[in-house]
Amino acid sequence: MSTPSQDFAALREQLTGLKGPAYWRGVEALAATAQGQALIEAEFPGSAPLMDRRRFLQLMAASLAMAGLAACGKTPEQAVPSVRQAEQLTPGIATWYATAIAFAGVAQPVLGKTVAGRPIKLEGNPQHPMSGGACDAVTQAAILQLYDPDRSQSPRFKGREASWDQVRAALAEQLALLDANAGKGLHIVCGASSSPTLGRQLETLRQRWPQARLYHGEPFADTESLRTSERVFGQPLAAHRNLQNAEVLVCLEDDPLGSGPYQTPLQRGWAERRRQAAHGQGAALCYVAESVPSLTGAAATKRLAIAPSLLADVVLALSQALGETINGQSRLSARQLQWVNATAQALKAHPGRGLICLSKQAPQDVQAQVMRLNQLLGAHGQTLEWHKPPLLGYEPGQFHESLDQLSKQLAQGNVSQLWLLDCNPLYTSAPEPGFAAMIERVPLRLHAGLYYDESAAQCHWHLPLNHPLDGWSDARAADGSACIVQPLIEPMYSTRTLHQVIELLMTSGDSDALSLVRETWRHVPQQQWRQALADGWIEPAAISVEVPPAAAVELNLNLNLNLNEIGDLDAVVRPDPCVWDGRFANLGWLQELPKPISTLTWSNVVGLSPRLAERIGVRNGDGVEVLMPGQIIRGAAWLQPGQADQVIALYAGYGRSHAGRVGNALGYAVRPIETLSVGASLRASGERHALAFTQSHHQLPEDEEPPVRVVQRQSPQLPAQQIPVSLYAPATDSGPQWGMVIDLDLCTGCNACVTACQAENNIAVVGAEQVANGRSMHWLRIDHYYQGSLDAPRSRFQPLPCMHCEQAPCETGCPVNATVHSRDGLNQMVYNRCIGTRTCASYCPYKVRRFNWLDWSANAAPSIQAQRNPQVTVRARGVMEKCTYCVQRISAARIDDKQQAHDFDPASVVTACQQTCPSQAIRFGDISDPASAVSQGRRDPRHYRLLEALGTRPRTSYLARIEEGDASDET
Numbered sequence: 001m002s003t004p005s006q007d008f009a010a011l012r013e014q015l016t017g018l019k020g021p022a023y024w025r026g027v028e029a030l031a032a033t034a035q036g037q038a039l040i041e042a043e044f045p046g047s048a049p050l051m052d053r054r055r056f057l058q059l060m061a062a063s064l065a066m067a068g069l070a071a072c073g074k075t076p077e078q079a080v081p082s083v084r085q086a087e088q089l090t091p092g093i094a095t096w097y098a099t100a101i102a103f104a105g106v107a108q109p110v111l112g113k114t115v116a117g118r119p120i121k122l123e124g125n126p127q128h129p130m131s132g133g134a135c136d137a138v139t140q141a142a143i144l145q146l147y148d149p150d151r152s153q154s155p156r157f158k159g160r161e162a163s164w165d166q167v168r169a170a171l172a173e174q175l176a177l178l179d180a181n182a183g184k185g186l187h188i189v190c191g192a193s194s195s196p197t198l199g200r201q202l203e204t205l206r207q208r209w210p211q212a213r214l215y216h217g218e219p220f221a222d223t224e225s226l227r228t229s230e231r232v233f234g235q236p237l238a239a240h241r242n243l244q245n246a247e248v249l250v251c252l253e254d255d256p257l258g259s260g261p262y263q264t265p266l267q268r269g270w271a272e273r274r275r276q277a278a279h280g281q282g283a284a285l286c287y288v289a290e291s292v293p294s295l296t297g298a299a300a301t302k303r304l305a306i307a308p309s310l311l312a313d314v315v316l317a318l319s320q321a322l323g324e325t326i327n328g329q330s331r332l333s334a335r336q337l338q339w340v341n342a343t344a345q346a347l348k349a350h351p352g353r354g355l356i357c358l359s360k361q362a363p364q365d366v367q368a369q370v371m372r373l374n375q376l377l378g379a380h381g382q383t384l385e386w387h388k389p390p391l392l393g394y395e396p397g398q399f400h401e402s403l404d405q406l407s408k409q410l411a412q413g414n415v416s417q418l419w420l421l422d423c424n425p426l427y428t429s430a431p432e433p434g435f436a437a438m439i440e441r442v443p444l445r446l447h448a449g450l451y452y453d454e455s456a457a458q459c460h461w462h463l464p465l466n467h468p469l470d471g472w473s474d475a476r477a478a479d480g481s482a483c484i485v486q487p488l489i490e491p492m493y494s495t496r497t498l499h500q501v502i503e504l505l506m507t508s509g510d511s512d513a514l515s516l517v518r519e520t521w522r523h524v525p526q527q528q529w530r531q532a533l534a535d536g537w538i539e540p541a542a543i544s545v546e547v548p549p550a551a552a553v554e555l556n557l558n559l560n561l562n563l564n565e566i567g568d569l570d571a572v573v574r575p576d577p578c579v580w581d582g583r584f585a586n587l588g589w590l591q592e593l594p595k596p597i598s599t600l601t602w603s604n605v606v607g608l609s610p611r612l613a614e615r616i617g618v619r620n621g622d623g624v625e626v627l628m629p630g631q632i633i634r635g636a637a638w639l640q641p642g643q644a645d646q647v648i649a650l651y652a653g654y655g656r657s658h659a660g661r662v663g664n665a666l667g668y669a670v671r672p673i674e675t676l677s678v679g680a681s682l683r684a685s686g687e688r689h690a691l692a693f694t695q696s697h698h699q700l701p702e703d704e705e706p707p708v709r710v711v712q713r714q715s716p717q718l719p720a721q722q723i724p725v726s727l728y729a730p731a732t733d734s735g736p737q738w739g740m741v742i743d744l745d746l747c748t749g750c751n752a753c754v755t756a757c758q759a760e761n762n763i764a765v766v767g768a769e770q771v772a773n774g775r776s777m778h779w780l781r782i783d784h785y786y787q788g789s790l791d792a793p794r795s796r797f798q799p800l801p802c803m804h805c806e807q808a809p810c811e812t813g814c815p816v817n818a819t820v821h822s823r824d825g826l827n828q829m830v831y832n833r834c835i836g837t838r839t840c841a842s843y844c845p846y847k848v849r850r851f852n853w854l855d856w857s858a859n860a861a862p863s864i865q866a867q868r869n870p871q872v873t874v875r876a877r878g879v880m881e882k883c884t885y886c887v888q889r890i891s892a893a894r895i896d897d898k899q900q901a902h903d904f905d906p907a908s909v910v911t912a913c914q915q916t917c918p919s920q921a922i923r924f925g926d927i928s929d930p931a932s933a934v935s936q937g938r939r940d941p942r943h944y945r946l947l948e949a950l951g952t953r954p955r956t957s958y959l960a961r962i963e964e965g966d967a968s969d970e971t
Contacts, residue, residue, distance in 0.1 A: 098125055098536030100475055100483035101142045101468050104218065104580070105192030105391050106261035107475035108139045109536050112488040119143060119469055119488040120869050121759055123915055124264070125536045130479045134918040136263045137755040138580065141589045144759070145450075145467060146492070149861040150586055150660030152452045152464035153493035159457070164494065164510070167463065172508040174417065174444065183209020185416030187406060191423035192218035193498075194390040194476035197520040201502045202392065208506065213409070214400045216393055217423030219581045219652065219672040223402070225360040226394050228367040229386070233547040236394045237386040240479065240544070241357065243269030244276075246383045247350040249286045250318075250343055252370070253311055253359035253676065255294035257748050258596075259577040262478050264918045270299075271746045271919035278716070278745060278962055283350065285964065287343040289314050291572055291647040291677070292607060293597050293640055295748050298795035301964050304339040305609075305644045305792065307570045308676040311359070312366050316555050318344060318356075319369060322376070326369075328555060352378035361676045365553055372550035385544035390476035403431045410438035419505065420447045420455050422465060422498055427454040427656065428581045430671055433630060448501045451586070453658045463504075464495040471497040472513040474520065480542025484517070484532055492863070567681025569612075569646050571628045573672050576604055576653035578751075581672070585656050585663030588765035589758055592776065596749045597784055597795065598638060599695040601776075602768035604667040605638035607649030608682075610790045613639050616684050623687025626650065628680040635668040636689035641698075641790040648680055666768075692771035694778075700787045700796065708744060708785055708796035709944050709960035716962055717941035724951035726807050734823045736906040738885055739927035739955040740914075741937035742799050745962045746921035749782050749797035753913035753922065757801075760886060760912035762868045762875075764856035777850045779883040780913055796961070799922075801913065802827060802848045802883035803946065803954030810840035810849065818880070825927075825955055826885055836878040845947055846954075849882045885924070886911040907932065927955070 095114045100107040101122070109128035113121040122143050126133035145151070155162045157170075178186055186209060190202075205212065216223060222238070230236040241256065243249060243266055249256075256266045270284075277284035288300035291308050306314065313330035317337060320326060321344035332340065347354040354377045358370040374384055393400030403425060409415050418439065423429075426436050436458060439445065445459035456462040465471075470492055473485035496504070496513070503511040521529065521538060532538035575581055578590045585591070592601050606624050618624055618637045626633040626648055633650060643649060655669025700706045709718060757763065757780045764777050780801045786793035804827045810819045811827065818833035819840050841849040855877035857865075868874055871888040875881055890909050897904045906926035914922040925934040937943060942960040945953070 097486055097488050098127075098484075098534060099469065099486040099488065100477070100536065101139050102193070102195075102473075102475045102485070103136075103138055103261040104220070105194050105475070107194065107477040107483040107485075108135055108261070108264065109477055109483050110135060110139060111536070112143075112469060114488050115870055117489065118866050119146060120867060128477070128481070128483075128536055129541065130265050130477045130481065132268055133915060134264055134268060134920070135752065135916055136259070136750065136918065137578070137590065137593060137752045138259070138584060139264075140752065140755040140759055140916060141584065141587045142467075142469065143867060144587050144589050144864075145584070146469045146489075147861075147863040147867040148586055148660065149863050150662070151450060151467065151493065152456075152462065153495070154464060155494070156452065156456070156462040158460060162461075164496070167461065168504065168508045168510070170461070171505060175506070175508060178209055178212075178417070181211065183212035185414065186212040186419070187215065187409060187415045187417070188212060188419045188421060189215045189217040189403070189406065189423055189425055190393065190400065190421050192216075192221060193392050193422065195392070195474050195499075196476070196482060197474050197499050197517050198502070199392050200520050201499060201506075201516075205502070205506060206398075213405075214393065215403055215406050216400045217403070217420065217425045217429060219428045220575050222360050222389075222391075223394075224362075224364060224674075225367055226389055227399075228364045229371065230396070231364065232368050232371050232550050233386070235396050235545075236389055236399075237545055237547065238389045238391075240385040240387050240542075241266060241269070241355060242383050242385065243355070244272040245353060246270075246273060246355045247283045247285065247353035248343075248346045248355070249284075250347065250354065250356045251286070251288045251290070251296050251300075252314060252356065253290055253308055253362065254357040255290070255296045256357055257296040257299060257750070258294050259575070259580070259750070263750065265478050267748060267750065267918035268920075271748075271921070274746055274919075274962075277713075282353070285346050285350075287339070287346065289339065291570065291644045292574060292649040293642045293795070295596055295750060297642070298597065298797070299748060302339060302342055303642070303792070304336060305642055306336065307644045307646050308359075308572060309570055310336075311362060311676060312555055314340060315358075315366050315369055319373060319555075322347065322373060324373070324376075324552075326552075326555060347377055352382050355379050355383035359676060361674070363675075365555055368550070369553040369555060372553060375547075375550050380547065381544070386547050387480050387542040387544060390478070390480055390542070403429055403435075407431050407435060407438065410435075410442070413441070415442050417444045418442045418446070418459075420445075420449075420459065421501070422449055424449065424453045424455045424583070426458055427658075427669070428583075428652070428672070446505075448498060451658070451660065454656070457658055463501050464493065465501065466491055466495045466497045466513070471495070472517045473497055473499065474517055474538070476542075477537070481537045482539035483537045486533055486536075567627065567679055569648055569680050569682055570644075570677040571626060571648045571650060571673075571680035572677045573650045573652055573670055575672075576651045579653040579663070582653040582656055582659065582663075585653060585666070586660030588662050589755055591662060591666070592765050592767075592771065592778075593751055593755060594694045594781070596751055596782070596797075598640065598693065599698075599784060600638065600691060600693045601771050602666060602692050603689075604635065604651040604654040605691070606633065606635045607638055607640045607643060607651075609643040609645045609647070610639050610641060611645045612648075612682075613637060616682060618684050621689050621691050623685035623689060625683050625685045626680055627682075628678050631671060633668055633670050634685060634687075636691055638691070641786050641793045642795070647677070648682055690768075690772060692768040694771060694776050694781065695783060698784060698786050700785045706785070706787070706796075707783070707946055708787075708798050709942075709958070710796075710963055711942055711960045713962050713964055716960075718944050718960055721944060721948045723953070724949065726951055726953075733825060733928075736904070736926040737825045737928040737955075738804070738890070738906075739825065739925070739934050739938070739957070740801070740804075740885070740911075741923045741934050741940075741943065741957050741959060743921045743923070743937070743959040744796075744798060745942075745959060746919040747782075747797050747799060747917075748919055749784060749795075750918065751782055752916050752918060753799060754778055754780050754782060756912040756916035757883070760869060760872070761884070762857075762872050763881075764852070764875075766854070766856060770853070775851070775853055777852070777856075777881065779848075779850065779881065781848075798958070799913075800846060800848055800946075801956055802885075803846050803952065803956045804883075804885060806953035806955065807951060809843035809845065809952065813839045813843035815839060824890075826887060827882075828884065828887070829880060829882060831873060831875060831879045834879040836880070838880065840880055845950055845952065849880050852877055852879050852881060 109125035124131040124135035289304040447456040447459040448463040654667030785796040925932040
């Protein structure tokens with residue numbers, strides 16, 4: 001027989017999931033019980049004399065909600081509300097902080113925007129010379145990771161929640177053992193880091209425990225290129241590429257414009273070179289030889305699709321064409337040699353302004369020869385500089401070891417303690433399938449990371465780390481400058497910074513994170529320190545290192561691989577352009593961000609050329625099986641025009657089991673490989689995979705006017721467009737007239753603007769199923785097109801926000817006047833009028849309007865709701881959404897100027913997409929002002945409007961892409 005308290009608990013459980021009248025009827029039933037009345041009195045003592053039925057039910061509902069929250073876990077320390085408002089906090093007014101986000105160890109300088117103490121948006125730091133106010137998609141998504149409810153929130157021992165006191169007690173006894181044998185048996189695997197504070201701590205650790213051994217745990221690292229520079233120049237050096245000075249850029253299996261920790265400065269540099277060339281100042285030629293289509297290949301003047309096993313042959317032929325005396329005969333075809341000769345001629349024609357970029361996975365002999373060629377071409381000091389490596393573990397004579405060396409130590413039983421610090425090697429870098437089994441034999445295993453990931457699940461202890469936005473640290477940017485990582489918010493969970501964890505492991509004490517960082521910079525006066533916090537960096541860019549002449553290299557063409565080991569195909573492994581090596585797999589913004597060329601979302605694929613797919617009889621979505629050394633990969637085929645015929649492209653970052661509720665069980669898992677490629681075989685598996693992509697048609701028509709217009713550099717002018725006569729009276733305009741011009745010659749299709757728009761405008765993530773149904777919610781998309789044959793196509797990118805048409809069909813078609821035209825030229829959506837007929841979407845010829853089919857916001861985790869921009873309405877189900885030209889920023893600038901008693905300056909308004917674009921391809925402003933940048937763009941001979949013949953008169957327009965007169969692809 002149940003007790004009254006059990007009856008009460010059962011009734012309370014029945015309320016779960018109820019809404020509306022059913023919920024209140026349930027509350028009323030509970031209110032009639034003695035336990036319910038007692039709960040009200042306990043929560044709200046002394047309220048009985050003022051009670052009526054309505055008030056009683058309200059209090060009962062509130063009490064049940066609090067009781068439910070208390071049942072979710074440990075009750076936190078009682079919060080005390082602030083009686084006085086913080087001096088620096090004004091409701092509705094944003095506060096900005098300079099800080100940095102590390103991507104693969106390299107600092108990305110940013111400004112963090114906080115409202116009422118909540119960080120809500122990141123922008124590139126405009127004062128930092130590397131950033132210039134821009135940043136990439138991954139950095140934009142870091143704000144979402146801060147609020148990720150799946151982040152690790154407390155220490156764990158064998159998977160169970162523990163306390164930091166228990167951690168200290170358990171590790172204290174291990175310190176005596178390490179001190180007794182000078183650290184023998186301690187093996188530490190570190191993720192990539194450029195933190196001077198961490199470097200100081202690791203040096204202290206080495207001195208205390210000289211027998212301890214350190215290993216690299218970062219996949220897709222620059223280890224081989226740094227080892228090669230040590231071999232060529234006598235010390236490990238990192239290449240710093242000045243693409244703004246490169247008249248001729250040659251990329252061999254390298255993608256400097258693609259996703260990665262150096263994407264922002266490299267894209268900014270190349271865009272500056274393109275911008276200068278568009279005004280007649282030199283050339284901006286790009287020659288690319290690659291196996292898999294990339295963003296750099298999409299921007300190429302001449303592109304060569306080639307297998308990685310022939311890369312040494314390309315370098316040999318290019319060296320001979322440039323006058324180097326090297327013995328050997330390359331295996332290139334006549335058409336491939338044609339590309340080599342054209343590249344060599346361009347480099348000779350621009351002495352001192354050329355640059356050759358090579359894959360960091362290339363054999364050392366090939367890398368050494370490319371370093372020599374760059375020196376002979378006069379690149380040093382112009383297009384190329386050499387700096388001391390910003391990342392830790394590459395100091396002369398103190399290189400961290402590879403995981404292959406760790407495998408040998410594990411097999412010999414020499415590892416008594418294993419620390420995995422800010423890395424996930426059991427998923428990202430395991431050198432062999434038996435690596436996990438060998439780790440299981442280590443007596444003490446400890447993991448420190450942001451998530452309880454695959455490596456954490458195999459360790460005894462897991463120590464949760466702070467997010468960069470809620471903990472103190474420091475890091476070096478791509479130019480070598482030292483940035484202070486300043487928190488924007490108090491730690492959200494019971495976490496520690498990596499510096500605190502290192503100090504805990506060495507002393508079993510609890511240290512202050514700020515004090516540890518300040519200790520590193522104790523030589524900096526307090527006034528300069530505070531200025532560094534305001535600016536975002538404390539040391540300027542690194543000074544270039546003078547290098548001796550590089551010696552000649554004897555190229556060995558047999559270094560690449562033995563294709564007969566498994567099969568006759570080359571398998572390459574690339575980081576995913578959105579989730580990288582899987583560390584961002586639990587971020588819905590990046591999962592739903594279309595891959596730049598394929599426009600796929602929520603999965604990885606096995607990339608094949610159309611010819612190879614035809615040979616084995618598969619099409620997009622068909623299952624294939626790839627057999628390669630130590631791995632068997634089963635995934636979905638995806639045809640990639642422009643890919644080399646004998647190449648299989650595999651993408652890391654998926655197949656996660658401990659990523660979180662967003663990133664688990666998506667796609668296939670593949671381990672990165674150390675070399676350019678390995679021999680592999682391929683067959684169809686007979687399976688069928690459902691893939692979610694945002695664009696189903698990529699081929700540009702040959703007999704129609706293409707949406708992406710192209711002009712030749714010799715005559716960069718488009719024919720005048722005929723604007724149809726309108727039967728409608730022109731709109732009554734007043735004030736600034738907003739418009740946007742997008743330069744397609746600068747856009748690389750990197751999608752940074754898409755994520756910036758999503759973060760700024762509270763755009764919902766809808767999931768793979770809804771994307772597959774054509775219901776993605778992005779207000780800004782980047783269409784990708786192929787032009788030419790499938791074997792050697794040209795790639796075209798076109799960003800499409802709302803066109804903000806002066807004669808907008810959506811406005812005339814809406815039956816309830818929910819979409820209207822403002823006096824300053826904006827096409828506006830009035831959400832509370834919209835009844836969801838979707839007529840406006842049917843009338844829109846540009847297909848830039850999105851319908852909110854479901855309520856994606858109501859059931860979001862509370863932490864995710866805290867990230868949202870309070871200046872933008874969170875849309876409910878059943879309304880149409882679209883780009884607003886960031887009208888909230890227009891209003892904020894107008895209000896700010898009014899408060900300052902200034903005349904409104906339209907130039908002060910910067911949209912989110914314009915702000916973050918690394919190439920600065922977007923101009924926005926007042927088209928009625930002839931001096932504005934957007935007006936100048938509209939007077940450019942390359943200017944055109946999309947679908948101008950329809951007479952919609954869009955305010956968003958484009959500048960045509962510039963190509964060389966002899967540009968053609970080679971295969």
